Amino acid sequence: MNPRFRMALTATAVLSLGSAIGFYGAFGVADAADSIAQPGQQSDSSTGIKAPVTQAQEDPAVTRGRYVAIAGDCAACHTDPHHGKPFAGGYALETPFGKLLASNITSDKKTGIGAWTEEEFTQAVREGKGRQGENLYPAMPYNAYVKVSDQDMHDLWAYMQTVPAVENQVVSNQLPFPFNIRLMMMGWNLLFFDNTPFKPVAGVSAQINRGAYLVDGLGHCAACHTSKNFLGGDKGGAYLQGGELAGWHAPEITGNPYVGIGGWSDKQLVQYLKTGSNHVAVASGPMAEAVTNSTQHMRDEDLYAIAAYLKNLPGSDIRSPQPLKATSPLMQQGANVYSANCSACHNSNGKGINQLASSLAGNPGLQADNAQSLITTVLEGGRGAVTVDNPTSGAMPSFAWKLSDQQIAATLSYIRNSWGNAAPEVTAEQVANVRKERKLPGQLSADGTSR
Ligand code: HEC
Ligand code: HEC
Ligand code: HEC
Numbered sequence: 001m002n003p004r005f006r007m008a009l010t011a012t013a014v015l016s017l018g019s020a021i022g023f024y025g026a027f028g029v030a031d032a033a034d035s036i037a038q039p040g041q042q043s044d045s046s047t048g049i050k051a052p053v054t055q056a057q058e059d060p061a062v063t064r065g066r067y068v069a070i071a072g073d074c075a076a077c078h079t080d081p082h083h084g085k086p087f088a089g090g091y092a093l094e095t096p097f098g099k100l101l102a103s104n105i106t107s108d109k110k111t112g113i114g115a116w117t118e119e120e121f122t123q124a125v126r127e128g129k130g131r132q133g134e135n136l137y138p139a140m141p142y143n144a145y146v147k148v149s150d151q152d153m154h155d156l157w158a159y160m161q162t163v164p165a166v167e168n169q170v171v172s173n174q175l176p177f178p179f180n181i182r183l184m185m186m187g188w189n190l191l192f193f194d195n196t197p198f199k200p201v202a203g204v205s206a207q208i209n210r211g212a213y214l215v216d217g218l219g220h221c222a223a224c225h226t227s228k229n230f231l232g233g234d235k236g237g238a239y240l241q242g243g244e245l246a247g248w249h250a251p252e253i254t255g256n257p258y259v260g261i262g263g264w265s266d267k268q269l270v271q272y273l274k275t276g277s278n279h280v281a282v283a284s285g286p287m288a289e290a291v292t293n294s295t296q297h298m299r300d301e302d303l304y305a306i307a308a309y310l311k312n313l314p315g316s317d318i319r320s321p322q323p324l325k326a327t328s329p330l331m332q333q334g335a336n337v338y339s340a341n342c343s344a345c346h347n348s349n350g351k352g353i354n355q356l357a358s359s360l361a362g363n364p365g366l367q368a369d370n371a372q373s374l375i376t377t378v379l380e381g382g383r384g385a386v387t388v389d390n391p392t393s394g395a396m397p398s399f400a401w402k403l404s405d406q407q408i409a410a411t412l413s414y415i416r417n418s419w420g421n422a423a424p425e426v427t428a429e430q431v432a433n434v435r436k437e438r439k440l441p442g443q444l445s446a447d448g449t450s451r
Helices: 003-021 060-071 118-127 150-160 184-192 206-216 266-275 285-293 300-311 329-341 372-380 405-415 428-437
Strands: 092-095 098-101 243-245 248-250
Touching: 060 150, 118 150, 206 300, 248 285, 248 372, 266 285, 266 300, 285 372, 329 405, 372 405, 372 428, 405 428
Parallel strands: none
Antiparallel strands: 092 098, 243 248
């Protein structure tokens, strides 16, 4: 091969690799339902992090560290939800280029991190450096964890050493050549890794600073909620203003009152993070997992700090557009499909059923420019977050087999532009794309064949 051509090819590979693994939102993340127990609470699930029975004698650093692991949602990736023991790794993050497996981070000396020093552990979590000094892939969100304080890191290490050893050899890097070359991540780090510790902002309340610390560090909220550039780095000026994941859209979560959460009270926002739903929204998909594994177990004061911080972010300048005219053919088609298929649960006034079926009226997530999550929800159906406070959660049926792309586009355009909502229309082409991407069957025809 012509060497210049080969170099260009490698460069392209690096670029596309960056966009695929620069943020983990591109992967399907573990549906690790109930994989973690509340601090000081017993978990009855096989994947649960069991709090020791002898809580009273536990080293306080270990207790604090368990909480750090929960706030960091380490189990989301490091515990395989299907057959894994806590933190034993092996869960596959699928990329368009191949697989990356999350490592075994139990205290096993041979296959886990039992033989590591605290310094090596800290370097891996905060700087993305493996034990041999190799670069970790940013699917491991070290670019957020770099903000974690020395004290929290120290406590986290104290806790990780108490995680029962599980022998499970994991070879993380399953990527084919040339994506398997870890040195490539050096370039990514140079471009996108802001290696500076968290600094509280002067003149801002301690509560808001605590919120910023949790959101930017352990919570790694930007991994999903900030849009990425083509290299997989955070887009400038787009902080927490919404990000695209495979089949999902993580909406803007700033104080913007139209598409962000500016219209929610602190209490409503905390309720969402604690129970998985509030007066309008029900967390589903990747956010249901984050609530189930992580935020529901966080202390109320920390959730209020997150709320205070997010609501104070000015966010994007997106304002509501003019709603589509209710008399347009698209809106009328949507109204018909809605009343036949959706109103039983979401109500003809769009208000849904409290804590069970999302309210479609006044729901900011519904009015984002990007309708990806809504299309996925209607095609695939879904389930709200399962939490201690809301153990049953509601389920939404799948409509892929029942409705055509055009019918779904019309219904979504209708719910995005009724009851005071206003958002751009959804097209049949967008629905068709998601159907294809998610490998879903077409609408069933009358004779039972898939179109
Ligand atoms: C979004 C998924 C994700 C989350 C969340 C996550 N990790 Fe990871 N982690 C990974 C992946 C994937 C790797 C392997 C990366 C590689 O080999 O380049 C990894 C690697 C590691 C390693 C290096 C292990 C080794 O053998 O080299 C450590 C240590 C680690 N993670 C600890 C943590 C801790 C502690 C947390 C929580 C604070 C955490 N991780 C959260 C995905 C994740
Ligand atoms: C793994 C990706 C991921 C992570 C990490 C994540 N989110 Fe989300 N979040 C989403 C998705 C996807 C949705 C949309 C869920 C839906 O449509 O039901 C969402 C929805 C939300 C909403 C509801 C917004 C609305 O208008 O309905 C809030 C609030 C929120 N997230 C806050 C957070 C906070 C705070 C963090 C960090 C502690 C966080 N998220 C971390 C993916 C994520
Ligand atoms: C059997 C009850 C039921 C029916 C019928 C139903 N839904 Fe839902 N829907 C739910 C539940 C429960 C949720 C929350 C869980 C989830 O998001 O998966 C939900 C969530 C949604 C969401 C996501 C809202 C958000 O905050 O992200 C949209 C959009 C939606 N439904 C639209 C529709 C449309 C359009 C129809 C008709 C084609 C429909 N639903 C029919 C129960 C239902």
